[in-house]
Amino acid sequence: MVTIELSGIKKAWEDFKLEINDLRVKDGEFLTLLGPSGCGKTTTLRIIAGFEKPDSGEILFDGKSVNELPPYERGIGIVFQDYALFPHMSVFKNVAFGLEMRRLPKAEIERRVKWALELVGLKGFENRYPEQLSGGQQQRVALARALVVEPQVLLLDEPLSNLDAKIRERLRGEIRRIQRELGITTIYVTHDQEEAMAISDRIAVMNVGKLEQVGSPLELYYRPKTEFVARFLGLSNILELEARNGVACAGKLCFPVEREGRVRIFFRPESVVIESGDDAEILDYELLPGRIRLRLELDGNTIIAERFLEELPFRPERPPRRVGLKVTRFSLL
Amino acid sequence: MRVRASKLLIFAPAAFLLAFFYLPLGSILKIGLWEEGPTLKPIIEVLSNEYHRRVILFTIGQALASTGLTLLLGLPGAYIFARYEFPGKRLLKAILTVPFVMPSIMVALGFILLFGKSGIITSLIGRDLGILYSWKAIILAHAFYNFPIVIRMVSALWQRVNPHYEEAAMALGARGWRLFWRVTLPLISPAIFASAMLTFVFCFLSFSIPLILGGYRYATIEVDIFTSIMTLLDFRTGSALAVIQIILSMAFMYIYLRALDSYAKREEQRVLQREKRLTRKELLSLKGALIGLYSLTVFIFILAPLIAVIYDSLQFNGSWSLEWYRRIFSAEYNPMFGATTFTAIKNSLLFGFGTVIFSITVGLPIAYALYRWDFRGKRLFDVLAMLPLASSSITLGLGYIALFSKTPLYYSPILIIAAHTIIAYPFVLRAVSTSLKKIRPTLWEAALSLGAREWQAFLKVELPLAAGGLIVGSIFAFAMSIAELGATYMLAKPEYTTITVAIYKFLGARQFGSASALSVLLMAVSTAGFLIIERVGEEAW
Numbered sequence A: 001m002v003t004i005e006l007s008g009i010k011k012a013w014e015d016f017k018l019e020i021n022d023l024r025v026k027d028g029e030f031l032t033l034l035g036p037s038g039c040g041k042t043t044t045l046r047i048i049a050g051f052e053k054p055d056s057g058e059i060l061f062d063g064k065s066v067n068e069l070p071p072y073e074r075g076i077g078i079v080f081q082d083y084a085l086f087p088h089m090s091v092f093k094n095v096a097f098g099l100e101m102r103r104l105p106k107a108e109i110e111r112r113v114k115w116a117l118e119l120v121g122l123k124g125f126e127n128r129y130p131e132q133l134s135g136g137q138q139q140r141v142a143l144a145r146a147l148v149v150e151p152q153v154l155l156l157d158e159p160l161s162n163l164d165a166k167i168r169e170r171l172r173g174e175i176r177r178i179q180r181e182l183g184i185t186t187i188y189v190t191h192d193q194e195e196a197m198a199i200s201d202r203i204a205v206m207n208v209g210k211l212e213q214v215g216s217p218l219e220l221y222y223r224p225k226t227e228f229v230a231r232f233l234g235l236s237n238i239l240e241l242e243a244r245n246g247v248a249c250a251g252k253l254c255f256p257v258e259r260e261g262r263v264r265i266f267f268r269p270e271s272v273v274i275e276s277g278d279d280a281e282i283l284d285y286e287l288l289p290g291r292i293r294l295r296l297e298l299d300g301n302t303i304i305a306e307r308f309l310e311e312l313p314f315r316p317e318r319p320p321r322r323v324g325l326k327v328t329r330f331s332l333l
Numbered sequence B: 001m002r003v004r005a006s007k008l009l010i011f012a013p014a015a016f017l018l019a020f021f022y023l024p025l026g027s028i029l030k031i032g033l034w035e036e037g038p039t040l041k042p043i044i045e046v047l048s049n050e051y052h053r054r055v056i057l058f059t060i061g062q063a064l065a066s067t068g069l070t071l072l073l074g075l076p077g078a079y080i081f082a083r084y085e086f087p088g089k090r091l092l093k094a095i096l097t098v099p100f101v102m103p104s105i106m107v108a109l110g111f112i113l114l115f116g117k118s119g120i121i122t123s124l125i126g127r128d129l130g131i132l133y134s135w136k137a138i139i140l141a142h143a144f145y146n147f148p149i150v151i152r153m154v155s156a157l158w159q160r161v162n163p164h165y166e167e168a169a170m171a172l173g174a175r176g177w178r179l180f181w182r183v184t185l186p187l188i189s190p191a192i193f194a195s196a197m198l199t200f201v202f203c204f205l206s207f208s209i210p211l212i213l214g215g216y217r218y219a220t221i222e223v224d225i226f227t228s229i230m231t232l233l234d235f236r237t238g239s240a241l242a243v244i245q246i247i248l249s250m251a252f253m254y255i256y257l258r259a260l261d262s263y264a265k266r267e268e269q270r271v272l273q274r275e276k277r278l279t280r281k282e283l284l285s286l287k288g289a290l291i292g293l294y295s296l297t298v299f300i301f302i303l304a305p306l307i308a309v310i311y312d313s314l315q316f317n318g319s320w321s322l323e324w325y326r327r328i329f330s331a332e333y334n335p336m337f338g339a340t341t342f343t344a345i346k347n348s349l350l351f352g353f354g355t356v357i358f359s360i361t362v363g364l365p366i367a368y369a370l371y372r373w374d375f376r377g378k379r380l381f382d383v384l385a386m387l388p389l390a391s392s393s394i395t396l397g398l399g400y401i402a403l404f405s406k407t408p409l410y411y412s413p414i415l416i417i418a419a420h421t422i423i424a425y426p427f428v429l430r431a432v433s434t435s436l437k438k439i440r441p442t443l444w445e446a447a448l449s450l451g452a453r454e455w456q457a458f459l460k461v462e463l464p465l466a467a468g469g470l471i472v473g474s475i476f477a478f479a480m481s482i483a484e485l486g487a488t489y490m491l492a493k494p495e496y497t498t499i500t501v502a503i504y505k506f507l508g509a510r511q512f513g514s515a516s517a518l519s520v521l522l523m524a525v526s527t528a529g530f531l532i533i534e535r536v537g538e539e540a541w
């Protein structure tokens, strides 16, 4: 197993610049690259795989530079967004491809293909061709094909984005299970923040070619360093306030801070507790399954709050005009 | 790593093109533009000669007229094919591939047998329509050759016209002609333009058809060069004409390639429209009748020359007989000036398969290098590799005589194969390029990530997936080699006579029966060749 390190990586095209100063993936870790379309996730992955040469910088596997190694010598397994199954080969042949390239004996190949197909739950599909499989099944074959060669590093580029929501949820659980089972260092690319939160040890959020923040899902969710990260991971409240004597207040809502002067207070809608009172005016509200999302006005600031229905101090059918509120968890941007 | 490999890969094909296309071309330019220094004298002499001037204008004129007729015949077909599903459509589609693989000399012969003084149609309607040995026969035969191209290319785009555009336009009030004019036509015009340009270039350079159906009075530049050199032995005039032809055809080819680019871009769009299945009621309406009429016309148009040739080969002194076949196979009956029919068959096959092998050897590496690698001068290389498409067989023959006549190569069949390869390989290049481009790029990357070297990824993944293009290209190359007349005639020693050359000699001697029997044989040989290529191709990959 292996650690991955990117340092000082730069890659430029006419209208796009990628710059990754320092990114480390620990041995056996599941790291997700998360970011909006076109931010450079695929490019980063392709640089790690060796399909794209960086203009400068180094890619280290276990501390050793792999810059000069071609993809076939890097010990990687890749799953592509379009699966990239060889259309002229059966499932068996697809999965066996990497083993044949390594000139393993036939019996060994058969044994390992069988193992890989069992791992992804596709026993008995050996003789089908890719076009005879559903999207989810193709996805599994692609995964088996990447894993069967026992790569040191598994790279997945939006492997689930072509599938419908239900299968997506099931498959991401399976990918996670298999990854844990094999303990393989994994880099996963997605632009779906929910998927990223569900599956990752750590997430690296990218924005126009740069890393915004790297951290555990909870860290990023509750303590984002930038407004971009805050907003990309979910609904956010960001208040620009003046701090004096250790507190920053919006109306009656006060936050203890250590700084003085202008501060940006960040908190999630779920961190807002609704009570009876008259701190804030309810502008409007929206019922979600089992929950309610309120838009509140507090001293010229708009605040979004989200609660379970049973936590409300009033009946959801008849909300009052004004409520009191408390924020249980916040951070500074 | 990449640059070196690509250089090695391209070296042999580039050397081949240099030796068998660019250097011969250079020799022609030298004869035409050089007399102790650069000069335009030969060109000016040709241009100030009334006959040659008329030939040049006629060449362009007949190409324009042929293109017009081709569009007229092809566009309705393109529409029908793109929009409707009807009984007999598959058969019609199959029939449309016949002209692609039918040697042009056989078409010319078919036209003679149909429209000649004692031709089938002439005797059916009881008078000579005056089609033969005039421009009419030429443009009719050219249309025969090219209208399937128009149908294929235009219907491919027509099917891709997103129905939503048309529906949106209809919702906005556009209908009928206005809808077609303002919405549909702009969307399919790249296909119309590209197919028309291709037709135009083919007709501009075509040789056998004007040679046989036009005669001296309706000569094209190609025929003019041929007679200048082969009958009058006037290399100066021939080369000057060739220079003029090369300049014109390169200009046309450039326009065609540009048109093809915008066509290819449109063709990539995936929205395919389902053809509408015609109901029985619709089939019996005016629409159905028109489609039926069109199909019938196509059937007759394509099959008539073919049937005429077969029929004629089986007629001897007014009754059914195999006499012509017996004659062409008998050793004493030896009208091919030095070779028997068996030798001709052997030569045709030798050149045909030789051309396939050479064309693949030249075309595949170039196609692959252009597809896979980025290198300096790539665009220029692309153009230089496609330029042979603008060369004609007579020009090529002339260039080879000028360059090689004093070398031992001149007496070897390699020269003929080389000429055929230069003519045919652009089609292999195109076909392979097209199928390579259809391969998703991630497949190659997947192969590399699984441990395959570049060459393994090529052999195991890309080549099998491009095999379709390779087979189609090979069949094309084979068909073109088998049918090639001009260069072969100019270069072949008697012992290298091919079936096509033999047919031409029979035609010259007005022995139509033997020509017909040989044509049927030619058709059989080429069909066998296609089947073999398909078989071998499918097994090899």
Ligand SMILES: Nc1ncnc2c1ncn2[C@@H]1O[C@H](COP(=O)(O)OP(=O)(O)OP(=O)(O)O)[C@@H](O)[C@H]1O
Pocket: A013, A014, A015, A016, A035, A036, A037, A038, A039, A040, A041, A042, A043, A044, A191
């Ligand atoms: N080969 C290339 N040549 C030029 N520009 C490129 C190339 N590959 C990528 N780019 C540009 O780099 C930028 C980042 O592309 P990349 O594919 O890495 O984005 P991404 O984050 O994976 O986006 P998506 O979520 O849409 O897949 C884009 O603006 C793209 O246009």
Ligand SMILES: [Mg+2]
Pocket: A041, A042, A043, A157
């Ligand atoms: Mg991407």
